Amino acid sequence: MNVQSPVGADSWTVAGRTFTSRLIVGTGKYKNLEENAAAVEASGAQIVTVAVRRVNVSNPNEPMLTDFIDPKKITYLPNTAGCFNADDAIRTLRLAREAGGWNLVKLEVLGEAKTLYPDMRETLRATEVLVKEGFEPMVYCVDDPIAAKQLEEAGAVAIMPLGAPIGSGLGIQNRVTIRLIVEGANVPVLVDAGVGTASDAAQAMELGCDGVLMNTAIAEAKEPVMMARAMKAAVEAGRLAYLAGRMQKRRYADPSSPLAGLI
Amino acid sequence: MTVDHTVQIRINGEHRRVVEGISIAALVSELGFDPVRVAVERNLEVVPRSTLDDVKVEDGDDFEIVRFVGGG
Numbered sequence: 001m002n003v004q005s006p007v008g009a010d011s012w013t014v015a016g017r018t019f020t021s022r023l024i025v026g027t028g029k030y031k032n033l034e035e036n037a038a039a040v041e042a043s044g045a046q047i048v049t050v051a052v053r054r055v056n057v058s059n060p061n062e063p064m065l066t067d068f069i070d071p072k073k074i075t076y077l078p079n080t081a082g083c084f085n086a087d088d089a090i091r092t093l094r095l096a097r098e099a100g101g102w103n104l105v106k107l108e109v110l111g112e113a114k115t116l117y118p119d120m121r122e123t124l125r126a127t128e129v130l131v132k133e134g135f136e137p138m139v140y141c142v143d144d145p146i147a148a149k150q151l152e153e154a155g156a157v158a159i160m161p162l163g164a165p166i167g168s169g170l171g172i173q174n175r176v177t178i179r180l181i182v183e184g185a186n187v188p189v190l191v192d193a194g195v196g197t198a199s200d201a202a203q204a205m206e207l208g209c210d211g212v213l214m215n216t217a218i219a220e221a222k223e224p225v226m227m228a229r230a231m232k233a234a235v236e237a238g239r240l241a242y243l244a245g246r247m248q249k250r251r252y253a254d255p256s257s258p259l260a261g262l263i
Numbered sequence: 264m265t266v267d268h269t270v271q272i273r274i275n276g277e278h279r280r281v282v283e284g285i286s287i288a289a290l291v292s293e294l295g296f297d298p299v300r301v302a303v304e305r306n307l308e309v310v311p312r313s314t315l316d317d318v319k320v321e322d323g324d325d326f327e328i329v330r331f332v333g334g335g
Contacts (some may be wrong), residue, residue, distance in 0.1 A: 027333035027334060036333060051331070053329060053332045054276075055275070060296050061295065065332055066300065081334050091304075095327070096302070100331070
């Protein structure tokens, strides 16, 4: 991260690919593909997460995501959502690599359906295997600085700690651990999951994260396209505030007008 | 294999009979999908797209045919 670079040139790089948008958006839960595409456009995102699922053999003419969001213009980041062990996640990403033709993927191995909390033992095991097979995994993980370090050592190209459970919209629950992960990481850190509204996204960026990944906060807003715009602005505002360096907090007031010259 | 020159396979968990000797690419096309927009797994091994034309479907094969869909 180059804090000295002019704001206009602000960008981040993951596994050798450089992006100017720090917002990654999911493509699930939208009413329809048109709204989904409009929200992606409004968010300014250059990366979208996508899932890998069976084709519907009984209806080959179902509309395809790729008809609405062009993978030549927007980087598709295949995920392993719904996988509860390393083997299923690895199998899914091998197929994703064949479907898309690239190695940059999002790994998530979930531990249980209720919380969708990551299973870090399986996540770490999957990361090791994927890296050996030439994948560049961005890894969803707990907000634990030690686990984050272990993932980085295993070859994760980005660390993506949850701010709160997936789809909960509760906002960042532990700012301290997110900050510690950011401070300790030599790869990009993105808050993935838990963002509910714009201030949550700004907060993630103010903590020094390289980006934010969200889906439900936009898709389940009453006006998803408007919320996508809000999130774009929030991520930019949070990033600028982080670069600008916030003032120190004080216990008491400090007047903004000079005391000298008072009548 | 049977006298009617078909083989039994599974596609995405469903049993199906197809013509003996058909290539995977032809199978995918026959199902109505563009082979360049899907990925195919055969008996738990990914079939590289470049070989879909060459690999023949065999009796008992278990296929998964997938594509990208919206997801978080």
